Amino acid sequence: MFVQTWLLPAALLVTATIVAFPLSRYLAWIMNGKYRSLPVLGWFEKSLDSGPQDWKQYTGSLLIFNTVLFIFGYLVLALQPVMPLNPDGKGMLFPSTIFNSVISFMTNTNLQHYAGDVHLSNFSQIFFCIANMFISASVGFCALVAIIRAFRGDSSLGNYFVDMWRVLVYMFVPAALLFGFIFVWQGSPMTLKSSYQVTTLEPTAMGTTDKGEVKRQTIVVGPVAALESIKMLGTNGGGFFGMNSAHPFENPTGLSNFFNTLAMMVFPFALVFMYGRMLGRMRHSYVIFAVMLTLMAGTVIWSVCYDTLRPNPGLTAHPVARTYIIPNAKAPGGKQAVRLPAVAGLPLDQHLGNLEGKELRFGTSAGATFDALTTDVTCGAVNAEEDSLNPLAALSPMTGMWLNCIFGGKGVGMINMLLYVIIGIFIAGQMVGRTPEYLGRKIGAREVKLAVIALLVHPLLILMPTGLFSATSWGLKAVSNPGAHGFSQMLYQFSSASANNGSAFDGLGVTFGFVNNPNPSPTAIPWDIATGLVMLFSRYLPIIAPIAMAAFLGAKKASPAGLGTLRDDTATFGFLVLGTILIVGALLFLPVAVLGPIAEHLGPIPFGG
Amino acid sequence: MLRALAKSVLLLIFSVVICCILYPLGLWVIGQAAFPFQANGSILKGPDGNVVGSRLIAQPFTKDEYFQPRPSSPSYDASASASSSLASSNYALRDRVARALGPIVKYKSGTKAGQPVAPDVEAWFQKDTFHGNPYIVAQWADLHNSLAQAWVNADPKNGAYVDDWAKVHPAIVAQWIKDNPATPKPKAADLAIVFFKEFSNANPGRFPSGVTRTGADGKPQTVIEPVKEGADIQSIFFEMWRQDHPDADLQDVPGDLVTASASGLDPHITLQNAEFQLDRVAAKWATDLKRDPTAVRTEIEQIIRKDASAPWEGLIGEKFVNVLEVNLELCKRYGMPP
Numbered sequence: 001m002f003v004q005t006w007l008l009p010a011a012l013l014v015t016a017t018i019v020a021f022p023l024s025r026y027l028a029w030i031m032n033g034k035y036r037s038l039p040v041l042g043w044f045e046k047s048l049d050s051g052p053q054d055w056k057q058y059t060g061s062l063l064i065f066n067t068v069l070f071i072f073g074y075l076v077l078a079l080q081p082v083m084p085l086n087p088d089g090k091g092m093l094f095p096s097t098i099f100n101s102v103i104s105f106m107t108n109t110n111l112q113h114y115a116g117d118v119h120l121s122n123f124s125q126i127f128f129c130i131a132n133m134f135i136s137a138s139v140g141f142c143a144l145v146a147i148i149r150a151f152r153g154d155s156s157l158g159n160y161f162v163d164m165w166r167v168l169v170y171m172f173v174p175a176a177l178l179f180g181f182i183f184v185w186q187g188s189p190m191t192l193k194s195s196y197q198v199t200t201l202e203p204t205a206m207g208t209t210d211k212g213e214v215k216r217q218t219i220v221v222g223p224v225a226a227l228e229s230i231k232m233l234g235t236n237g238g239g240f241f242g243m244n245s246a247h248p249f250e251n252p253t254g255l256s257n258f259f260n261t262l263a264m265m266v267f268p269f270a271l272v273f274m275y276g277r278m279l280g281r282m283r284h285s286y287v288i289f290a291v292m293l294t295l296m297a298g299t300v301i302w303s304v305c306y307d308t309l310r311p312n313p314g315l316t317a318h319p320v321a322r323t324y325i326i327p328n329a330k331a332p333g334g335k336q337a338v339r340l341p342a343v344a345g346l347p348l349d350q351h352l353g354n355l356e357g358k359e360l361r362f363g364t365s366a367g368a369t370f371d372a373l374t375t376d377v378t379c380g381a382v383n384a385e386e387d388s389l390n391p392l393a394a395l396s397p398m399t400g401m402w403l404n405c406i407f408g409g410k411g412v413g414m415i416n417m418l419l420y421v422i423i424g425i426f427i428a429g430q431m432v433g434r435t436p437e438y439l440g441r442k443i444g445a446r447e448v449k450l451a452v453i454a455l456l457v458h459p460l461l462i463l464m465p466t467g468l469f470s471a472t473s474w475g476l477k478a479v480s481n482p483g484a485h486g487f488s489q490m491l492y493q494f495s496s497a498s499a500n501n502g503s504a505f506d507g508l509g510v511t512f513g514f515v516n517n518p519n520p521s522p523t524a525i526p527w528d529i530a531t532g533l534v535m536l537f538s539r540y541l542p543i544i545a546p547i548a549m550a551a552f553l554g555a556k557k558a559s560p561a562g563l564g565t566l567r568d569d570t571a572t573f574g575f576l577v578l579g580t581i582l583i584v585g586a587l588l589f590l591p592v593a594v595l596g597p598i599a600e601h602l603g604p605i606p607f608g609g
Numbered sequence: 610m611l612r613a614l615a616k617s618v619l620l621l622i623f624s625v626v627i628c629c630i631l632y633p634l635g636l637w638v639i640g641q642a643a644f645p646f647q648a649n650g651s652i653l654k655g656p657d658g659n660v661v662g663s664r665l666i667a668q669p670f671t672k673d674e675y676f677q678p679r680p681s682s683p684s685y686d687a688s689a690s691a692s693s694s695l696a697s698s699n700y701a702l703r704d705r706v707a708r709a710l711g712p713i714v715k716y717k718s719g720t721k722a723g724q725p726v727a728p729d730v731e732a733w734f735q736k737d738t739f740h741g742n743p744y745i746v747a748q749w750a751d752l753h754n755s756l757a758q759a760w761v762n763a764d765p766k767n768g769a770y771v772d773d774w775a776k777v778h779p780a781i782v783a784q785w786i787k788d789n790p791a792t793p794k795p796k797a798a799d800l801a802i803v804f805f806k807e808f809s810n811a812n813p814g815r816f817p818s819g820v821t822r823t824g825a826d827g828k829p830q831t832v833i834e835p836v837k838e839g840a841d842i843q844s845i846f847f848e849m850w851r852q853d854h855p856d857a858d859l860q861d862v863p864g865d866l867v868t869a870s871a872s873g874l875d876p877h878i879t880l881q882n883a884e885f886q887l888d889r890v891a892a893k894w895a896t897d898l899k900r901d902p903t904a905v906r907t908e909i910e911q912i913i914r915k916d917a918s919a920p921w922e923g924l925i926g927e928k929f930v931n932v933l934e935v936n937l938e939l940c941k942r943y944g945m946p947p
Contacts, residue, residue: 003924003925004923004924004925004926004927007921007924007925008925044623047619048616048619048620048623050612050613050616057613060610060613061613061616061617064610064613064614064617065613065617065620065621067617068614068617068618068621069621072621072625115689115690115691117688117689117690118688118689126629126633127625127629130628130629130632130633131624131625131628131629134624134628135621135624135628161616161617161619161620164620164624165620165623168624168627168628169627173627173628173632176632177632177635177636180636180639181636181639184636184639184640184643184644184647184648185643185644185647186647187647187651187664187665188647189647189648189649189650189651190636190637190639190640190641190647190648191637191640191641191648191649191650192637193649193650195688196650196652196660196663198652198660198661198662198663199659199660199661200661200662200668200669201655201661201662201668201670201675201933201936201937201940202668202669202670202671202672202675202936204671205668205669205670205671205672206668206669206685207684217662217666217668217685217686217687218686218687218688219650219662219663219666219687219688220687220688221649221650223633223636223637225636225640225648226632226633226636226637230628241690241872242689242690242691243690243691243692243871243872243873243874246690246692246870246871246872247690247872247874248665248666248667248872248874248875248876249650249665249666252647252651252665253920254919254920254921254925254926255920255921257920312697312702312868313697313698314696314697314698314699314700314702314703315697315702315703315706317855341852342855343852344851344852344854344855346703346706346707346710346848346851347710347714347859347860347861347862348706348710348861348862348864348867349861349862349863349864349881350864351864352864352865352879352927354697355864355865355868356693356695356697356702356868356869357692357693357694357868357869357870357871358868358870358871359870359871359872359875359877360679360865360870360875360877360878360879360926360929361875361876361877361920361929362920362926363920363921363925363926364925364926364927365925366920366925366926367871382871383871384871385692385693385694385871387692387694387695387696388692388693388694388695388696388697388702389697390697391696391697391698480694481694481695481696481698481699482698482699482700483698484698485696485698485699488696505694506691506692506694507694507695507696600696600698603698604698605697605698606698606699606700606702606703607698607699607700608699608700608755
């Protein structure tokens with residue numbers, strides 16, 4: 001049982017770390033432009049090159065390209081009914097859902113207010129989802145590379161369009177082909193057909209239609225493997241099917257689950273080393289890597305301990321009767337006592353942990369492990385239902401999104417980590433009374449301001465809308481579970497949007513569906529718009545501000561390290577950064593954690609009725 | 610600015626050609642050439658050569674001759690995968706699990722060891738006393754308002770039954786409207802709690818449930834009647850019976866038998882679960898085939914053990930069985946069940 005529980009997470013962390021070494025060498029080689037491309041590819045690259053760019057031109061190009069991408073995505077989805085590869089005649093999504101989805105995929109979030117198997121044609125899956133998955137992952141990657149070049153003090157930040165081309169052609173496409181091959185081999189469909197109609201082995205078990213005919217099972221297929229591999233490699237996370245990597249076609253076996261999980265880890269891991277290689281400071285990147293790995297191991301161990309190693313508390317015995325004192329204006333003294341009798345357990349063997357919302361083929365701890373990792377690397381795919389996690393276990397994916405720097409998504413996680421590094425150095429500098437320095441350059445007021453702006457966008461965009469929706473019917477009518485868990489559902493949705501993660505507590509009523517849907521979720525439109533805006537701001541502000549910060553910092557003169565310099569390649573520095581992350585994170589998010597998952601854990605279970 | 614726009618469009622065109630045409634096409638060719646079975650959805654054929662489903666997608670089985678898959682939130686609809694999304698703190702989860710357990714749970718020790726608890730649940734229900742107070746159904750509706758309302762909405766017949774009841778009891782409806790002035794025209798579900806309260810007083814030890822009767826036209830039809838036994842009593846009231854009998858020693862049921870998977874389409878059950886179902890499956894086949902039950906049981910046990918596999922050969926998880934494969938094997942060996 002010990003091995004069955006811990007081997008998978010350990011194997012994942014070790015393998016991803018090992019792969020990160022050679023991969024980071026390759027990435028640095030490509031991004032430094034040391035390769036010699038084939039003549040054909042070279043022609044494409046030349047035609048994209050618009051010359052060396054400074055930081056304003058680079059971010060300007062990034063924003064213009066993303067605007068073009070937004071228009072393209074909106075057109076593809078809006079025109080779904082008239083596009084090819086749509087034999088089932090899927091209609092048009094509601095405009096606010098299209099708005100949300102386009103932003104969601106453009107920002108590498110992949111929060112889905114629709115279900116792929118229900119609402120998208122194969123054309124949309126390929127030309128909307130797959131296109132955005134490749135492109136949006138490359139955008140964050142390029143931003144990190146620009147920051148590195150700025151830190152290096154390069155005369156230009158490179159060219160945005162050439163960088164995009166390099167990332168796409170030399171990294172993501174080959175890697176996606178390799179993983180796609182593994183997924184087809186393991187059982188993911190790769191066909192342009194959309195669905196099968198089958199009469200099941202026991203035909204009447206599917207039920208009968210109104211006319212008394214036996215219902216047939218509709219099995220949706222499609223180019224699943226092609227989407228699956230870039231979905232994970234690009235830490236996108238938007239599933240072909242509604243239930244994402246839990247669906248047997250997206251993730252058919254225990255082996256495919258290993259590669260599914262590994263795929264979302266390899267690039268974020270390698271980027272940390274790439275940072276060190278490109279700056280010529282490998283030891284510094286080892287320290288950062290160690291901090292990230294420590295945090296990641298912590299979130300995984302936490303969720304496995306509370307989900308795989310504990311039964312579902314809703315089904316077990318609670319042998320002690322409890323009394324809760326709750327405020328009640330009508331009761332004498334303003335307080336009312338609610339007495340809950342002892343609860344007898346259901347006769348259930350739960351030695352495999354909480355199995356509600358878990359698939360069996362992945363392995364004992366696979367669901368809990370995946371759920372923690374998917375928010376650490378801001379992927380957002382899920383292979384288990386997060387809504388049904390044990391209350392305390394759900395704290396782990398939330399923490400991953402709140403800190404948003406435990407490896408993080410393509411480039412963006414590393415950028416967030418750099419913000420914590422700058423803040424940490426600044427705090428340490430204040431404590432010893434010296435001017436803080438990073439990479440030999442003095443950190444001034446302007447850099448710290450930009451870092452704080454970029455860092456504060458995230459909590460503000462989570463806490464303010466969560467507060468707004470908790471206070472209005474937009475939120476209260478959308479939640480599907482009672483009590484503290486309902487609050488967690490809203491909190492999770494905005495955390496996921498702001499962290500550009502994309503996983504969700506799926507019970508939340510956010511789906512409008514097709515434009516002519518007679519029965520949409522009544523609160524779908526405010527959720528579409530609010531999370532859409534959150535994703536937009538939380539994507540681009542934390543990219544632009546750090547690039548500016550890096551450019552200002554890089555423009556300063558580097559001075560050699562002296563006796564009083566805070567060295568950035570020591571264990572002391574690691575603890576400084578770790579402490580900064582934990583303290584800042586706890587100050588920002590502990591209150592909502594207590595209102596959500598912790599209250600649910602401490603409160604009566606089962607709750608309501 | 611314009612230059613950047615032109616380059617952006619160019620980059621988008623290049624990306625779409627590579628990522629949306631060349632890349633999927635390449636993978637499609639590889640998939641269709643090297644792994645045609647997987648690439649087309651792992652479709653299986655039945656004994657008569659017709660397609661019966663996908664090896665990877667769960668499908669429902671209700672007959673006792675078949676092993677049954679895990680519960681499915683989308684009712685095994687493979688075009689709309691979904692989980693239950695029920696939080697562990699949500700009473701609806703406990704209720705769903707308890708209803709699944711009621712008809713199958715057995716005593717573990719004592720004089721009744723190995724016997725099902727369902728008859729005792731029915732006998733307890735007919736006595737109509739919970740925690741020492743009379744009227745179980747009224748208490749049930751009072752404790753779990755949402756379940757009472759869900760019963761009304763679960764079937765149009767249930768709603769019609771409450772509507773008919775409301776016509777006969779105008780005084781109770783009038784009182785309800787007086788207590789809830791915001792809802793001057795209550796629907797059937799709104800009246801669920803007062804309905805069950807009155808029903809319980811009028812029919813102690815009974816619950817409204819669907820019963821098949823021969824109609825006036827000679828065809829069988831389902832009508833709602835007060836019943837004192839049957840599937841509804843065994844499932845709905847197992848949880849309350851359990852709270853009244855916390856010390857009863859019961860056999861544990863495998864967890865995956867009553868918990869829904871994330872996709873709702875999990876094609877597997879644990880080997881433990883298959884062995885739990887083995888007695889029922891083997892006994893039914895033995896009756897159908899008029900053969901020695903022990904021999905049939907041994908054969909079927911071999912089938913499930915042969916099909917069983919574990920992720921990474923058991924290093925990271927326990928053994929599981931593919932339900933459709935096993936049931937297909939049963940059909941191939943014994944023929945289709947009657």
